[in-house]
Amino acid sequence: DAEITQSPRHKITETGRQVTLACHQTWNHNNMFWYRQDLGHGLRLIHYSYGVQDTNKGEVSDGYSVSRSNTEDLPLTLESAASSQTSVYFCASSFGEKETQYFGPGTRLLVL
Amino acid sequence: KQEVTQIPAALSVPEGENLVLNCSFTDSAIYNLQWFRQDPGKGLTSLLLIQSSQREQTSGRLNASLDKSSGRSTLYIAASQPGDSATYLCAVDTGRRALTFGSGTRLQVQP
Numbered sequence: 001d002a003e004i005t006q007s008p009r010h011k012i013t014e015t016g017r018q019v020t021l022a023c024h025q026t027w028n029h030n031n032m033f034w035y036r037q038d039l040g041h042g043l044r045l046i047h048y049s050y051g052v053q054d055t056n057k058g059e060v061s062d063g064y065s066v067s068r069s070n071t072e073d074l075p076l077t078l079e080s081a082a083s084s085q086t087s088v089y090f091c092a093s094s095f096g097e098k099e100t101q102y103f104g105p106g107t108r109l110l111v112l
Numbered sequence: 113k114q115e116v117t118q119i120p121a122a123l124s125v126p127e128g129e130n131l132v133l134n135c136s137f138t139d140s141a142i143y144n145l146q147w148f149r150q151d152p153g154k155g156l157t158s159l160l161l162i163q164s165s166q167r168e169q170t171s172g173r174l175n176a177s178l179d180k181s182s183g184r185s186t187l188y189i190a191a192s193q194p195g196d197s198a199t200y201l202c203a204v205d206t207g208r209r210a211l212t213f214g215s216g217t218r219l220q221v222q223p
Binding site for chain 1: 143144146148154155156157158161163201203205208209210211212213214215216
């Protein structure tokens with residue numbers, strides 16, 4: 001069955017380290033998204049991509065980067081992890097315009 | 113900037129009740145609105161997607177309505193069950209395919 005997976009599911013890191021969270025989908029969806037979920041803020045958009053070599057900034061993109069080298073993957077990199085980036089990170093994908101978004105299971109990141 | 117609000121923030125009902133969850137958004141220029149369910153510690157599961165040209169969508173015991181002009185959507189759950197206990201999120205697409213989310217309504221259905 002087609003799916004969207006995230007790894008790792010849990011991660012503890014130290015302030016200043018570079019961290020990469022993986023997202024992989026097997027639906028051949030064009031659109032991929034990264035959100036973070038925090039108490040009191042709900043889900044907020046970090047970065048998104050409409051296709052290979054396309055990336056765009058969302059509302060909370062500072063300190064994060066993404067690259068899209070193929071259809072299936074959109075890794076999220078925290079260049080220098082900060083305690084404020086402790087959060088639950090969700091990856092999502094959709095096929096085209098006005099289509100349902102499907103979410104991965106999430107990655108819990110703790111920055112000490 | 114689009115803002116999405118969900119009321120109430122939490123709701124507790126006895127099993128069997130019909131209930132309504134509310135979602136409002138500030139900018140009526142939306143492409144679609146999506147309702148999700150989130151169980152504790154889990155990802156989001158899509159429940160219903162309403163396109164901007166539609167007034168409502170139904171799936172089983174769930175019915176979602178959309179009034180774009182007034183910036184409102186409701187999710188109606190009929191004959192609630194303990195298994196419906198979860199957080200319900202609404203989100204709008206304003207044309208860039210990414211979603212703007214409300215903070216959710218935490219529902220508890222008591223047996």
